Amino acid sequence: MDNGIRIQGLTKSFPSPRKHEAAHRVLNGLDLTIEDNEFVCVLGPSGCGKSTLLNTLSGLDRDYDGEIRFGGRPMTRAGKPPVRMGYLFQDPRLLPWLSAERNVDFALENSDVPRHRWADIKDHYFQLTGLQAFRRHHPHELSGGMAQRLSLVRALAIEPDVLFMDEPFSGLDELTARRLRVDLLDIWRRTGKTIVFITHNSYEATFLADRVVVLSQGRIRREIPVTVPRPRDYDDPALFAVSKEVSATFIAAAEEAERARSRP
Amino acid sequence: MLIKVGSMIAALLAWLGLSFLFPETVLPGPWQTIRVLAENFANGDILSHLTATLGRVLGGLVLAMAVGIPVGVLMGVNRLAEKTLDVWVMVALTVPSLCYAIFAFIWIGLNETAAIVAIGLTSAPSIAINLWEGVKNIDTRLFQMARVFNASRWVIIRRVLFPQVLPYIMASLRFGLGIVWKITVLVELLGRPDGVGFELFYWYQLGNMQQVLAWTLLFTLVMLFIELVILQNLERRMFSWRPEVRI
Numbered sequence: 001m002d003n004g005i006r007i008q009g010l011t012k013s014f015p016s017p018r019k020h021e022a023a024h025r026v027l028n029g030l031d032l033t034i035e036d037n038e039f040v041c042v043l044g045p046s047g048c049g050k051s052t053l054l055n056t057l058s059g060l061d062r063d064y065d066g067e068i069r070f071g072g073r074p075m076t077r078a079g080k081p082p083v084r085m086g087y088l089f090q091d092p093r094l095l096p097w098l099s100a101e102r103n104v105d106f107a108l109e110n111s112d113v114p115r116h117r118w119a120d121i122k123d124h125y126f127q128l129t130g131l132q133a134f135r136r137h138h139p140h141e142l143s144g145g146m147a148q149r150l151s152l153v154r155a156l157a158i159e160p161d162v163l164f165m166d167e168p169f170s171g172l173d174e175l176t177a178r179r180l181r182v183d184l185l186d187i188w189r190r191t192g193k194t195i196v197f198i199t200h201n202s203y204e205a206t207f208l209a210d211r212v213v214v215l216s217q218g219r220i221r222r223e224i225p226v227t228v229p230r231p232r233d234y235d236d237p238a239l240f241a242v243s244k245e246v247s248a249t250f251i252a253a254a255e256e257a258e259r260a261r262s263r264p
Numbered sequence: 265m266l267i268k269v270g271s272m273i274a275a276l277l278a279w280l281g282l283s284f285l286f287p288e289t290v291l292p293g294p295w296q297t298i299r300v301l302a303e304n305f306a307n308g309d310i311l312s313h314l315t316a317t318l319g320r321v322l323g324g325l326v327l328a329m330a331v332g333i334p335v336g337v338l339m340g341v342n343r344l345a346e347k348t349l350d351v352w353v354m355v356a357l358t359v360p361s362l363c364y365a366i367f368a369f370i371w372i373g374l375n376e377t378a379a380i381v382a383i384g385l386t387s388a389p390s391i392a393i394n395l396w397e398g399v400k401n402i403d404t405r406l407f408q409m410a411r412v413f414n415a416s417r418w419v420i421i422r423r424v425l426f427p428q429v430l431p432y433i434m435a436s437l438r439f440g441l442g443i444v445w446k447i448t449v450l451v452e453l454l455g456r457p458d459g460v461g462f463e464l465f466y467w468y469q470l471g472n473m474q475q476v477l478a479w480t481l482l483f484t485l486v487m488l489f490i491e492l493v494i495l496q497n498l499e500r501r502m503f504s505w506r507p508e509v510r511i
Contacts, residue, residue, distance in 0.1 A: 058412055080414060093409040097427045097505045106423065107413045138505045158413070 002071035003083055003161040003194045005034040005057065010066035012052050012218075026052045028218030029066070036071065039188060039195045041205035043246065044215035045254035050198045051166060053215070057196060058087055058164050070162065084111065086160030086193075088168040092147040094139040100150050101126075101135040104157050111158040118157075125153040128187065145176035152180070156187065163188075165197040169204070178234065181208060185231070202250055206243040207232060214246070216253035217260060224249065292474045301478040314486065317448060317459040320379055324444045325437070327384025332391030332440070333433060339392065340399025353396075357389040361447045362454075369455040379451050387443040391436045398432030431506075434499050438491060445487050 010030040013023040026049045034040050044050050055061040057068060059081040068075040073082035094103050101122065108118050126132045129149040139147055148168060155163060169177040185208065188195060199205050205212045212224045224246055228238045276294055283293030292300075304310045335353070339346045365382040372378035402425070410420045452461025460483045467475035 060408060060411060085412070087409075087412040089405070089409065091405070093405055095406065095424065095427070097503075106410075106415075110410075110413050110415045110419060140506075154413075 001161070002036045004036040004038070004071055005032075005162065005194060005196070006067075006069040006072075007032045007034075007057075008067045008069075010053070010056065010064060010068065012049070012056060012061070012064040026218050027056070027064070027066075030215075030219055032213065032220060034194060034196065037192045037194055039185075039197065039208060039210045041197045041199055041209035041212045042215060043199060043202060043205050043212055043250055044221075045250070045257050046200070048215040048253065048257060049218040050215060054164050054166050054196065054198055058085055083161040084158060086155030086158060086163045088148075088151055088155050088163070088165040090167045090170060092139065092144075092151040094147060094151060094154075096139050099136050099138055100131065100142070100153075103139070103150065104154050107154045107158050113158055121157050121159070122153075125156050129153055129183065145172050145180070148172060148176075149180065149183075152184070156191070159191075160193060163193050163195045165195065167198055167200065170199070170201065177204075182234075184208070189230070200250075202246040203239075203243045206239050206246055207234060212246050214249045214253055216256055221253045221256075222249050289471065289473055292477055296474055297477045297481055300474045301482055304475075304478060304482075310482070313459055313463055314482070316456075317452065317461065317483070318486070320376075320383060320448045320452070320456075320459065321441070321445050323376075323380040324383025324387065324448060325440055327380055328387040328391050328440050328444060329433075329437065331384065331388040332436065333395055335388070336392040336395025336436075337399050337429060339396040340402075346396070350396075353389050353392050356385075357393065361386040361450060365447075365451045365454050374455045376456075379448075379456055382451050383444055383447050386447045387440050390443055391440045394436040394439055395429070395432050398435070399429060402428040431503055434495075434502065438495050438499075441487075441491060441495070445483075449483070 008031055010027050010032075011025065012027040013025045015023050026047075028049075030049070030053070042050055042053065052061070056064050059075060062075070062077050070081070070083040075081060094100075095106060098106065104122055104125075105118070108115075108121075113121065122135075123132075126135055129152060131146065131149055131153060134142060134146065134150075139150070142150060148171075152168075169180055172180070181204065197205070197208060202212075206226055209226050212226060214221045214224070224242065226239075226242050228236060228242065232239060279294050283291050283296075285291075288296065335349065339349050339353070361382075364386045368378040368382035368385075372381060406424050406428075407420055410424045415424070448459070449461035449464065452459035453465040456462055460479055464476060464479050467479065
C-alpha cells in the first residue's frame with residue numbers, strides 16, 4: 001500500500017486575538033509531496049508553521065483549506081484518518097497512572113491491531129528500545145530518555161504507516177538524543193514507514209532525512225535532498241557539508257521572517 | 265509518628281494540669297471524662313446516637329458530592345458554565361450553614377430528609393470549588409495525545425479525564441467530611457431528637473460539662489479514625505503510582 005503524502009495548497013489561518021484585525025495566516029498555500037517510505041525533516045524558524053503543519057497532517061486540526069492525501073486517499077473533515085498514524089510529541093505525554101506496558105496498551109486498545117498480536121509487538125519494541133526490564137515501571141520512575149523511548153514504543157506498537165515526530169529529541173541530552181536517532185533510523189530501515197520529522201536542529205535533520213524541507217512564513221523556502229548513503233556515520237564530513245547548507249537556508253529564512261514581522 | 269504520639273501525650277498532660285485549676289463543672293479532667301464515656305457505653309444508647317449521626321454524615325456527604333462534583337467539573341472544563349456559576353457558588357458558600365438548616369426544616373419539615381438536605385447543600389459549594397480548581401490543573405496535553413491515538417470521546421473522558429480528576433475527588437471527600445460532620449452536629453441540635461448534636465445540646469442545657477466533654481471526645485475520635493485510618497489508607501492505595509504520597 002502506498003503511504004506517500006500529497007499536500008496541495010494547504011492554507012491555515014488563526015483569527016487574530018484583537019478585533020478588526022486580519023486573521024493570522026500560518027500556512028500559506030503549501031505544496032509538498034512526500035514519497036512512500038521517505039524520511040522527511042521539516043525545519044524552520046519558530047512561527048513558520050511547522051507545528052501547524054503536523055497538526056493538520058495528523059488530523060488533530062481538520063479546519064484548513066487545501067487538500068491532504070495519503071496514498072491517494074483524502075483526509076476527511078471528520079472520522080478516522082485514512083492511514084494508521086503514530087505520533088511522537090516533544091514531551092513523552094505518558095499517562096502517569098499507568099505502567100509502561102499499560103501505556104502502550106492504551107494506544108493499542110484504540111487501534112485496529114488485532115489483540116492476539118499485541119504480546120509479540122510489545123516484546124519486539126520493548127526489546128528493540130532496551131526497555132524490556134521496565135515494562136512494569138511507572139513513567140515517574142523512568143529517566144527522560146527512557147520515557148521518550150517508551151513513547152516511541154507506543155507510537156510504533158500500533159504499526160503506523162506514517163510516523164509524525166514533533167521535535168521528539170530536543171528535550172534530551174545530546175548523548176541520549178544521538179543514541180535515539182541511530183535507533184530510529186534502524187527501526188525505520190527495518191519496518192519501512194513514511195516519516196515526517198519536525199526539528200530546529202539542522203545537523204539532526206541532515207543526519208536523519210532523505211530530504212530536508214525548510215519552511216518560512218507558511219511556505220516551502222527550499223528543499224534540500226540529502227544524498228549521503230546509509231547507514232550514515234554521525235561524524236561524516238559529507239553530512240557536515242550538507243548540514244552547513246541547511247543551516248544557511250534556515251538562517252536566511254529566519255532573517256526573512258524577522259524582517260516580515262517588523263514591517264508595519 | 266513519634267512526634268504525633270508525643271504531642272498527644274503533651275496535650276493530655278496539659279488537659280490534666282488545667283483541670284486542677286478549674287472546678288469540675290467547668291473543666292473536668294481526662295479521667296473523669298473517660299469514666300463518663302465508659303458509663304455511657306455501659307448504659308447502651310450511645311451507639312444508637314452515634315449511628316444516627318454517622319448516617320446523617322454519610323447521607324449529607326453523598327448528597328454534597330453528588331451536587332458538588334458535577335458542578336465543579338463542569339466549571340473546570342466549560343468556560344460558559346464557569347462564568348455563569350462562579351458567582352452563585354460564592355453566594356452558596358457565603359450563606360451561613362445555620363440558614364440552610366432553618367430553611368430545610370421549615371420547608372421540608374422536622375425530618376431526616378430535611379437534615380440531610382441541609383447538610384448536603386451546606387457543604388456542596390466547598391466541594392464544587394475544590395474540584396473546579398483541581399480540574400483546571402489537569403494536563404490537557406494528554407487529551408491531544410489520546411486524540412492522536414484515535415481515542416473516542418468516551419474513552420478520553422473515562423481513561424484520561426477521570427483518572428486526573430480522581431485525586432481531587434478523593435481530596436474533596438476528605439475535605440467535605442471535615443465540613444459535613446461539623447454541620448451535622450449543628451443540624452441535630454436544631455431539629456433532630458437524637459444524635460451526637462442532640463446529646464451535646466441536651467447536656468449543655470443541663471450544664472453538665474462532663475457529659476459535653478465526653479460526647480465531644482467520642483465524636484472527635486470516631487471522625488479522626490475515619491479520616492486518618494480509613495480515608496488516608498484508601499488514598500495511599502489508590503494513588504500509589506504517584507511519586508510522593510507520604511505526608
